[in-house]
Amino acid sequence: MAEEARRKKMIKIYKDASISTEEIMSRDVETFDASAIVREIIENVRKNGDKALLEYCEKFDGGAPESLLVSAEEIDEAFAKVPAELIEAMTQARDNIRAFHEKQVRNGFIINEKEGVILGQKVTPIEKVGLYVPGGTASYPSTVLMDAIPAKIAGCSEIVITTPAKNGVVSPAILVAARLAGVDKIYKTGGAGAVAALAYGTETVGKVDKIVGPGNVFVAEAKRQVFGTVGIDMVAGPSEILIIADGKANPRFVAADMLSQAEHDKLACAVLVTDSEELAQEVSAELESQIPLLPRAEIARASIDNASKIIVRGDLASVIDTANEIAPEHLEVCVDSPFDLLPKIKNAGSIFLGRNCPEALGDYFAGPNHTLPTSGTARFSSPLSVDDFVKKSSFIYYTKEALSEVAGKIDCFAKHEGLHAHAKSATIRFEGENAE
Numbered sequence: 001m002a003e004e005a006r007r008k009k010m011i012k013i014y015k016d017a018s019i020s021t022e023e024i025m026s027r028d029v030e031t032f033d034a035s036a037i038v039r040e041i042i043e044n045v046r047k048n049g050d051k052a053l054l055e056y057c058e059k060f061d062g063g064a065p066e067s068l069l070v071s072a073e074e075i076d077e078a079f080a081k082v083p084a085e086l087i088e089a090m091t092q093a094r095d096n097i098r099a100f101h102e103k104q105v106r107n108g109f110i111i112n113e114k115e116g117v118i119l120g121q122k123v124t125p126i127e128k129v130g131l132y133v134p135g136g137t138a139s140y141p142s143t144v145l146m147d148a149i150p151a152k153i154a155g156c157s158e159i160v161i162t163t164p165a166k167n168g169v170v171s172p173a174i175l176v177a178a179r180l181a182g183v184d185k186i187y188k189t190g191g192a193g194a195v196a197a198l199a200y201g202t203e204t205v206g207k208v209d210k211i212v213g214p215g216n217v218f219v220a221e222a223k224r225q226v227f228g229t230v231g232i233d234m235v236a237g238p239s240e241i242l243i244i245a246d247g248k249a250n251p252r253f254v255a256a257d258m259l260s261q262a263e264h265d266k267l268a269c270a271v272l273v274t275d276s277e278e279l280a281q282e283v284s285a286e287l288e289s290q291i292p293l294l295p296r297a298e299i300a301r302a303s304i305d306n307a308s309k310i311i312v313r314g315d316l317a318s319v320i321d322t323a324n325e326i327a328p329e330h331l332e333v334c335v336d337s338p339f340d341l342l343p344k345i346k347n348a349g350s351i352f353l354g355r356n357c358p359e360a361l362g363d364y365f366a367g368p369n370h371t372l373p374t375s376g377t378a379r380f381s382s383p384l385s386v387d388d389f390v391k392k393s394s395f396i397y398y399t400k401e402a403l404s405e406v407a408g409k410i411d412c413f414a415k416h417e418g419l420h421a422h423a424k425s426a427t428i429r430f431e432g433e434n435a436e
Contacts, residue, residue, distance in 0.1 A: 011287055013280050013310045021325045024309060025240060025269050025376070038221040042196040049202035056193040057165065065168035068204045070186035075179050078172035087176060093365045094145050094180050100367030101150045104386040116402030122393045125155035126231070128206065129389060130198035131183070132213035132223075133174060135164035135190055141177035142363060146370050147213050147384065148181035154389035159183050160208065162198060164190030191215075195222035199230045212384060214371060233388050237375035238267035238307075241359055242328035244319050244341075247276030249334045249355065254279070255286035257332060257358050262303035263296040270308040271328075273319050280310045320344045327378035330359045349378045404430055 044052040054064040079087070110120040131147040134140050144161065151159050161178055163170055165188035178186055187205050189197060194205075195215075201207035210231035211223060223232045241261040245254050258270035274280055291300050313319055320341060323331055327347035335341065338353035345351055349372030350362050363370045371384035407426045414423035 010284050011304050011308055011310055013284060013312065015312050019309070019311060021322055024271055024311065024322070025242075025326055025328070026307075032217075034217050034221045035225070038192045038218055038225055041192040041218075042199075042222060042225060045193050045196035045202065046200045049197075050204050053189045053193050053197055053202060053205070056191060057168070057189060060191060061164050062167040065165050065188045068187050068189055070170055070175065070188060074170070075175045075186075078175035079179075081172040082176045086173065089365075090141060090145065090173075090177055090180055093142070094149065094177075096365060096367040097145055097149045097369075098153065101153050101369070101386055104150070105153060106387065106390065106392075108392075114402065116399035118395075118397040120395050122395060123390050124393060125157070126209050126389050126391060127156065128158045128160070128208040128210075129156050130208035130211045130230075131159065131161045132190075132194060132198075132211060132215050132219060133161050133163040134213075134215050134219075135166070135171060135174065139171035139174055141171070141173040142370065143213060144174055144177035144183070145181050148178065148183050150369065150384065150386045151212075151389045152182045154386045156389050158185075158206075158208075160185040160187065160198075160206070162187045162189050162194035162205070164188075164194075190219075192218040192222035195219060195226060199226035210389070212371070212388060233371065233384055234373060234377065234381060236371075236373075238269065239264040239330075240269040240328050240374060241271070241330040241332065242323055242326060243270075243272045243332040243334060244316060244323065245272060245274045245276075245279060245332075245334040246316060246336070247274070247279050248336065249274070249276075249279055251279055251282035251286045252290075253355070253358070254283045254334065255290055258283070258287065258304075258308065259290055259294065259300050260359050260363075261330065262300040262308060263294055264299070264303075266299055266302035267307060268303045270303065272310045273313055273316075273322065274310070275313055275316050275319075277312050280312050284310060323348065327373075327376045329372045329374045329378065330362070332357070332359060347379045349373050349383055400429065 050068060053068060057064040106123050108120060108122045110118060112118050129151050133143050148159055159182065161183050163174055163186065168188065170186065170188055175186065195211060197205040198208045198211050208230060212233035214236045220235050224235050239261045241258065243254055243257055254272060258272060261268045262270045272283055287304055291297050291304065294300050323345065324347045329349040330352065331345065331348035332352040333341055334355050342351065342353065350368060352359055352362060362368055369383040369385060373381040407430060410426040411423040414420065
């Protein structure tokens with residue numbers, strides 16, 4: 001009976017055409033609409049400011065802090081609490097992330113190819129940005145580094161963090177990461193209330209121009225609702241990974257890579273696509289062996305049971321087309337010659353090439369950003385980057401002589417669209433005394 005029960009819990013294995021592309025990333029779970037709850041939280045924070053934030057800290061985080069703002073002394077104390085080896089790892093990761101993102105810096109340009117005409121583009125940092133750092137079921141100092149470093153490189157004048165404080169205390173590792181990354185202020189507030197505070201401001205929390213960073217369903221919905229008042233990076237869904245592996249792949253490694261996402265969230269989706277039925281069965285068995293060993297086994301179990309799949313295809317050639325349709329957040333290519341497949345991959349948040357490139361390498365250390373598009377949005381959006389923290393303005397300069405050469409064309413174009421005042425604004429400069 002125990003063996004039968006275990007087999008019922010094992011991940012579903014699908015044969016070739018028995019599952020559609022749409023079904024591959026589907027989640028067999030009930031969801032709920034958080035919009036009304038979030039709307040109420042946002043209005044409360046707008047009306048009551050710090051008082052509302054402190055009430056939410058009491059309700060959700062086990063107690064309200066004495067101050068919403070983290071002090072310099074608290075950060076100093078955090079360095080004494082965090083193991084030296086973790087500080088060293090974060091410092092090296094910071095350097096890798098900085099080196100990668102420095103390559104993304106864009107410069108403006110000027111075009112002066114015609115007499116009397118100067119055109120250009122000016123790149124300006126966004127002044128104030130707020131980084132949301134989760135602190136609920138887990139603490140993520142890696143998110144601090146990934147979000148703050150590109151903002152720092154972009155030249156943002158103020159970078160602040162909001163993060164939940166359990167019993168009024170922020171995770172020491174988050175505080176250390178914040179100082180390493182050059183964050184200016186850290187606020188002890190989380191959830192939808194923190195997003196509202198960043199968007200509208202309170203007595204303590206200053207308004208920002210853009211909010212970035214991942215969070216739960218309430219944080220995602222809050223970002224959606226405040227968009228327009230402030231900018232946002234994306235509305236992120238649950239974590240997901242798609243692994244393409246041939247029969248030579250090590251099933252222990254593949255199972256571990258799937259679980260690296262499954263342990264994030266009960267809604268996280270981990271999918272293996274392989275041309276080897278033997279590997280499929282071995283990975284399935286490995287999942288059952290590895291899940292009970294995880295501290296977050298309950299979360300991983302739910303993810304594997306309800307949102308994850310193994311698919312056996314006749315060949316891997318067609319799998320790339322499937323991957324492009326799915327546009328996964330993380331895509332692992334576990335084959336002998338992954339660079340042969342790279343040109344064919346069009347839609348993926350981050351691509352991990354070869355048998356020795358686990359997704360966790362990108363999460364923590366390699367350098368590329370781990371804040372990635374989810375739920376198929378990699379078809380049209382990109383990982384968080386320096387570009388998310390700058391804005392671009394075009395500029396135009398014409399001498400009167402240069403304008404005179406094109407005023408007639410502007411007049412023609414504007415009148416065709418029925419906008420005669422537009423036309424007049426160009427031609428009036430050459431009428432009567434103005435023509436001199």
